[in-house]
Amino acid sequence: MKKTVTLIMAIVLTFTLAACGKNTNNGGNASTPPATNSASTEPTTEPTPEPKKLEGSILATGSSALQPLVDQASKAFMDANSGVTIQVQGGGSGTGLTQVSEGQSDIGNSDVYAEEKLDADKAGELVDHQVAVVAMAAVVNPKVNVDTLTKQQLIDIFTGKVTNWKDLGGDDQKIVIINRPSSSGTRATFEKYALGTKTDDLQGSIQEDSSGTVRKIIGETPGAIGYLALSYLDDSVKTLAYDGVAANEENVANGTYPVWAYEHMYTKGEPNEVAKAFLDYMMTDEVQDGAVVELGYIPAKKMQITRDIEGNITKK
Structure with missing residues (x-):
């Protein structure tokens, strides 16, 4: 009788140990870790592309009164943009307006409105960029x-x-x-x-x-x-x-002294990428509070009045 009981207990113990040795989740050995996804779950970050280098050339002609400002600003702009070349020439406002109208220059510098020098049709093709007062x-x-x-x-x-x-x-x-x-x-x-x-x-x-x-x-x-x-x-x-x-x-x-004019930089239609970048630079604080003042011009933002093409004055 004792031998029978001992045999039965041994059989039960064997099945118990076998059952404990099985992995009920994946049917594998308990010592084997569960399979994992080999792909990384970390978010991927695309590298930031470098800004496009500005390249091209600009010819600005016209007003000799505006020439010192454009010349000085162009040198600073070229220093910051090695791929850009800017030539600044005088010749007078009428010359600058005519040349930009005929496509001979990219920018026509002028002390007067285009309508004062060109036919209405030609003047209508030009876009006015007022950069200072002289x-x-x-x-x-x-x-x-x-x-x-x-x-x-x-x-x-x-x-x-x-x-x-x-x-x-x-x-x-x-x-x-x-x-x-x-x-x-x-x-x-x-x-x-x-x-x-x-x-x-x-x-x-x-x-x-x-x-x-x-x-x-x-x-x-x-x-x-x-x-x-x-x-x-x-x-x-x-x-x-x-x-x-x-x-x-x-x-x-303040409008007490009347002999002044806006300084215009005209383009034929909207400016190309390089000309636009330069014209935008002309309106930065670096130029408006720097070269404009240093060279004896007046930033447009300091004017307490405005004046239209007919000479009519309006207080701001």
Whole structure:
């Protein structure tokens, strides 16, 4: 009897141990770990593509009054974009507008609205980018003993009615006019807002388009008078007040001094990628609070007034 019971217990124990040795989940050996997915469950991150390098060339022509600003900004832009080449040339606003209209340049720099120089159809094809404000002032040789002129006195000089400084409170000295060609935006601005009338080219007057050359001639010629953008003023010439009002940023911004214009950079249609990037750069704080101010221009954001093509003033 004892042997029978012992045999039965041994059989039960054998089956129990066998049952415990089986993996009821996967039918495998208990010591074998469950299969795992070999694929990584970590999220994959695509590498960030490098920004496209800006490449191309720009030709900007026209206004000599705007030229120093565009020239300085273009050098900084090229330093930051090694694949871009920008050429800046003068020639006058009329030249710049004509060349951009005819596709000879990418940007036409101008001191005047395109409608003032081009036919309506051609002007309508251009897109205006206003980048700053420039003021113009009458300037004379430093030895001229006059500090301010009225509007009528300026008209009398540039129409040939007055030819000697003694008639304007100065010394007995012949007045030598240094004028600009008809294509000049500086001349158009000066005639429109300082004289209020167009003038003819007088016999004996000197005509020169480059603002730098105008400044040099006035500084070296006794009795000379002309006009320059504030960005060209230095000690080689004397700057005259207009009706007693000084030509400076404050007086331009508040509307007291009237001889100023917007500086335009026109493109034919919307600009291409490179030209757009450069025009956008012109409006950055780096340029507006830097080169614009340093070179004697006025940031458009500082103007307390606006003026339309007809010359109508509106306070902001």
